[in-house]
Amino acid sequence: VKIGESGVPVIRIYDAEEGIESKTKLTIAGGDIKINTWDDGLNVGGTGTDLNITGGTTYIHAGGDGIDSNKNITMTGGILVVNAETTSDNSAVDLDGTLKYSGGTFVAAGPSGMDNNKQNSGSGNWFTINGNFTKGQLINIQDTTGNEVLTFIPAQNCTSIKFGSSSLVSGKTYNVYQGGSTTSTSTSNGIFTGGVYSAGTLLGSVTISSTNTTIGNSNSQMGGQPGQIGGNPQHIENDINSTDMNNGNEPPALPDGTQPGNSGNTNQPPALPDGGIPQGIENGGGQPPSLN
Numbered sequence: 001v002k003i004g005e006s007g008v009p010v011i012r013i014y015d016a017e018e019g020i021e022s023k024t025k026l027t028i029a030g031g032d033i034k035i036n037t038w039d040d041g042l043n044v045g046g047t048g049t050d051l052n053i054t055g056g057t058t059y060i061h062a063g064g065d066g067i068d069s070n071k072n073i074t075m076t077g078g079i080l081v082v083n084a085e086t087t088s089d090n091s092a093v094d095l096d097g098t099l100k101y102s103g104g105t106f107v108a109a110g111p112s113g114m115d116n117n118k119q120n121s122g123s124g125n126w127f128t129i130n131g132n133f134t135k136g137q138l139i140n141i142q143d144t145t146g147n148e149v150l151t152f153i154p155a156q157n158c159t160s161i162k163f164g165s166s167s168l169v170s171g172k173t174y175n176v177y178q179g180g181s182t183t184s185t186s187t188s189n190g191i192f193t194g195g196v197y198s199a200g201t202l203l204g205s206v207t208i209s210s211t212n213t214t215i216g217n218s219n220s221q222m223g224g225q226p227g228q229i230g231g232n233p234q235h236i237e238n239d240i241n242s243t244d245m246n247n248g249n250e251p252p253a254l255p256d257g258t259q260p261g262n263s264g265n266t267n268q269p270p271a272l273p274d275g276g277i278p279q280g281i282e283n284g285g286g287q288p289p290s291l292n
Contacts, residue, residue: 004030004056011035018043019060025049028078030056034189039064040094041082046070050097053078053104059189060084061155065094066108072097074122075164077104081189083155084110092162101126101164101211107152107191109133112160120211126164127206129176130216133158140177140197144205149174151182151192168208176203176215 001022003009009031013019019035020026023046033056035041041060044051051069055078060066066082067073073095084092092110093099100122112130120126133139135157141150149167168174177200184195204215 001025002027002029003033004028008032008056013037019062021045023049025052027052027054028056028058029054030078031058032056033058035060035062037062037064040068041065041084042067044069044071050074051095052076053080055104057189062090064090066092066110067094069095069097071095072100074100074102075104075106075124076102079105079189079191080107081191082108082110083158083190084108085156086111086158092160103166104164105166105191106162106164107150108160108162109152109154109156109158110160111158120164122211124164124166125168125170125208125211125213126162127168127208127213127215129161129163129203130159130214131178131203133161133178137178138180138182138197138200140180140182140199141174142177142197144173144175148197151184151195151197153187153190153192155190170208173205173207175205177201178203 001024003011003020003026007030011020011031011033013034014036016035016037017039019037019041020033021040021043026042026044026049035058039062041062042051042058043065047070049070050072051067051074053075057079059081061083063085066084067080073093082092084090090111092108098121099119101120101124102122103124106126129139133154135154137153139150139152139154139161140148141163142148149165150163152161152163154161177197179200180198181200182192182195182197184192186193186195206213206215
């Protein structure tokens, strides 16, 4: 299965047990994908199957594993943001084979248990930040001169954040902050661009000397105050805005704050992140708005 080989497909999945599932090799080469599920976001099952991400923008908020492959996961381009609920049997990144990150922007927030033994065997630089992070709390990574490479706000409480980017330069030192504030009003999938970040609590500094670096450990008790983003930190414009899991039978909340299937409106489903209604669903006898 190959998504986005031609054109720019727009895919919105919510109120689903699994997001995109393939029994054969799955490649995401392009497109704009947002997934909100009870269980796994991307799941590649079967024997000898791989997940490859070469382009596009994919955002996942999963009640189970964020991305799950029975074999290998390879990323060479695109943007991938994963939020996985923090339970003992879940992971932001779950695989049985080899993890190879060589390019693109990769951010994964989730539990620090299962996924922390996943080492990157690709050529790209990334590192893992362990601690206690709160939904709505900023995480900022910048070099020693103050140039930001990431300002991110997780969609749920988590104990581990993984970050990979071509902006991480071998031999360079980076500071990692928790909390603080930003003047940026431009955000996509929890990643802020522009604006000025005011530092919160310094978690530590790291010099990129290999493709795998870790700050903190799975038992870290790190402080810091929730970040302020100039508005309500629980709402990220154009993203799948979600709340913590209420129980094991409900996925994170939909963009309007309701739980799937409980919107109280039998004529149309909750709005998608861009405010549209899925094609093919009647709206009071008329046609629903098209996706932008």
